[in-house]
């Protein structure tokens with residue numbers, strides 16, 4: 001059966017790993033036919049991950065869009081409706097972070113963070129949940145963070161945006177449960193991705209890898225439709241990189 005799956009931020013890091021893991025699931029689930037709609041702002045990244053997913057036997061469709069721009073969000077939702085006619089899974093993964101002391105954060109840092117992590121995530125969810133509500137089926141993942149429940153001193157804006165995403169997750173559940181739509185909040189700790197920039201070997205040894213997040217996400221999706229994995233919390237075994 002075909003499953004239309006949109007992964008935002010599929011060009012790098014955790015989103016890229018999730019797309020690939022959905023494609024790899026074809027090996028063990030012959031009835032599962034993922035159609036992966038891969039979205040980010042960088043076309044070259046999408047072309048590369050699309051090739052990898054196709055090599056695993058998945059169908060793909062790439063679309064460049066900046067989810068912080070509401071015109072792009074509308075274009076993305078319209079593309080899904082026109083090209084695919086339905087949506088089975090939305091992985092709200094695209095996210096950004098600007099890190100520094102509280103005093104360092106500028107208005108531009110604030111807008112940059114909130115426009116993607118809050119505004120973009122909200123309006124894309126609003127548009128695609130409406131489709132799922134009509135279908136009476138679907139699954140929405142949010143890749144929030146351990147910073148959605150715990151403060152880190154150099155992550156004021158990032159924490160604010162991730163705590164905010166959790167507010168959306170919990171509100172959405174109130175609607176989703178009424179129409180057979182599943183909602184999963186994925187809260188990873190530090191995972192080695194381009195978001196971290198340059199990382200030395202010592203630090204890297206204390207981090208998870210993107211596939212460590214991707215595998216349980218796909219497993220949660222493949223649960224029987226009657227069962228929702230509501231939350232997935234994943235931390236490096238040695239704990240968070242910074243304890244505050």
Ligand SMILES: NC(=O)c1ccc[n+]([C@@H]2O[C@H](COP(=O)([O-])OP(=O)(O)OC[C@H]3O[C@@H](n4cnc5c(N)ncnc54)[C@H](OP(=O)(O)O)[C@@H]3O)[C@@H](O)[C@H]2O)c1
Pocket residue numbers: 008009010011012013014015039040041042045065066067068093094095096097116120143144145146187188189190191192193194195196
């Ligand atoms: N890595 C971690 O340790 C960690 C831990 C907890 C939670 N998370 C969360 O996991 C998610 C993925 O993080 P990551 O570490 O994989 O980040 P990453 O390596 O920086 O990748 C982020 C992806 O999102 C895309 N993206 C960013 N802003 C976008 C926008 N406005 N519109 C469309 N695409 C956008 C990026 O591509 P373009 O720049 O080409 O658009 C890229 O493909 C984020 O929500 C992050 O907050 C990460």
